[in-house]
Each structure stands twice: as C-alpha cells, then as structure tokens.
Amino acid sequence: MIVVGSQNDAKVRPVREVFVAVSPGVAVAGARVPSGVRAQPIGFEETLIGAQNRARGAARHAGATWGVGLEGGVEFDSEDRCWLFGVVVVVRDHREASARSASLMLPRSVAERVRRGEELGPVMDELVGEVGVKTRGGAVGHFTSGLLVRADVWRQALILALPPILKSELYVP
Numbered sequence: 001m002i003v004v005g006s007q008n009d010a011k012v013r014p015v016r017e018v019f020v021a022v023s024p025g026v027a028v029a030g031a032r033v034p035s036g037v038r039a040q041p042i043g044f045e046e047t048l049i050g051a052q053n054r055a056r057g058a059a060r061h062a063g064a065t066w067g068v069g070l071e072g073g074v075e076f077d078s079e080d081r082c083w084l085f086g087v088v089v090v091v092r093d094h095r096e097a098s099a100r101s102a103s104l105m106l107p108r109s110v111a112e113r114v115r116r117g118e119e120l121g122p123v124m125d126e127l128v129g130e131v132g133v134k135t136r137g138g139a140v141g142h143f144t145s146g147l148l149v150r151a152d153v154w155r156q157a158l159i160l161a162l163p164p165i166l167k168s169e170l171y172v173p
C-alpha cells in the first residue's frame with residue numbers, strides 16, 4: 001500500500017493517479033503525519049524537511065510499501081518576490097528520492113501577509129471567498145483561472161521524484 005503523509009485531497013488524489021498509472025490496482029491511502037516544521041514553511045530547506053518527515057512517517061504505517069510526503073512552501077528571492085512551490089519525498093525500503101515542483105509567484109499583497117507570519121491557506125480562502133481552497137485548486141488554480149490546479153503540480157513533481165527508485169539501476173549511489 002502507498003501511504004501519503006496527508007489527508008488533503010489535493011495531495012492524495014494526484015498521488016493515487018500517478019501510482020495507479022505505474023502499478024494498476026495499487027491501494028493509496030492518506031494518513032495524518034506531522035510535518036515537524038511550521039504550518040507555513042519558508043525556504044527550500046524547511047519545506048524539504050517537512051516533506052521528508054511526512055514521507056518517513058507515512059512509510060512507518062502498517063502495511064506501507066511506500067511513504068510519500070508532500071509539503072508546500074514559499075521562498076522570498078533577492079528582489080523580495082515570493083514564490084510558492086512544493087517538495088515531494090518518496091521512501092521505499094531504505095531508498096529515498098525527492099523533487100521540487102514548479103513555482104508560482106504570489107501577488108505582493110498575499111506575499112506581504114505571509115511574510116508577516118500568516119499561513120497562505122487562510123489568506124487564499126479570504127481572497128477567494130471560500131473555505132478550503134488548499135484542498136481543491138489551491139493558489140495555483142485561482143491565479144491561473146484553473147488552467148493548472150494544485151493537484152497538477154503535485155502530480156508532475158511526484159513523477160519527477162520517482163526515477164531514482166523505479167530505475168534504481170541507473171542511480172548507483
């Protein structure tokens with residue numbers, strides 16, 4: 001069974017889609033796993049650690065053959081622009097692999113609130129006027145008018161994380 005370290009549908013669904021394509025009939029389940037980092041990670045390192053903790057925690061669940069951790073984060077660049085991205089970590093046996101997703105530049109008004117310590121999820125809910133945006137299209141869905149949604153970005157990042165495990169013969173340590 002593939003265990004995802006989250007119960008957020010915008011994460012579990014893309015993981016299910018990718019693993020079912022790789023291995024038809026495989027079971028994929030979401031589980032509550034602490035990320036061990038702040039609710040709103042800032043910077044690549046903190047986001048990676050959150051994804052690692054989720055993947056390792058998921059892999060420890062009874063019956064898990066793989067653990068998958070997805071963590072959303074933001075980072076500020078030298079021009080103070082704020083980029084939203086995600087990190088995926090996959091764990092299978094003692095192997096671990098990861099990938100970073102594509103990024104979206106957030107509007108300054110949103111970035112400023114995140115910089116002051118607010119979590120992006122509630123800020124997006126307020127902007128969109130709905131509850132739980134992060135479990136559906138996410139910020140990506142809103143700002144791209146649905147051309148791309150949060151699950152699309154996770155799906156691509158997960159696919160990019162898999163080669164060191166699925167083609168391990170090419171990735172000798």
Ligand SMILES: O=P(O)(O)OP(=O)(O)OP(=O)(O)OC[C@H]1O[C@@H](n2cnc3c(O)ncnc32)[C@H](O)[C@@H]1O
Nearest residue numbers: 006008039040071072119120121124134138139140
């Ligand atoms: O239930 P979990 O797995 O914790 O899912 P999450 O969406 O709350 O947690 P993430 O670790 O993926 O994201 C970290 C924070 O960034 C926010 N966030 C990330 N991507 C987002 C998006 O596309 N839309 C809205 N909020 C987002 C989210 O609300 C969190 O506060």
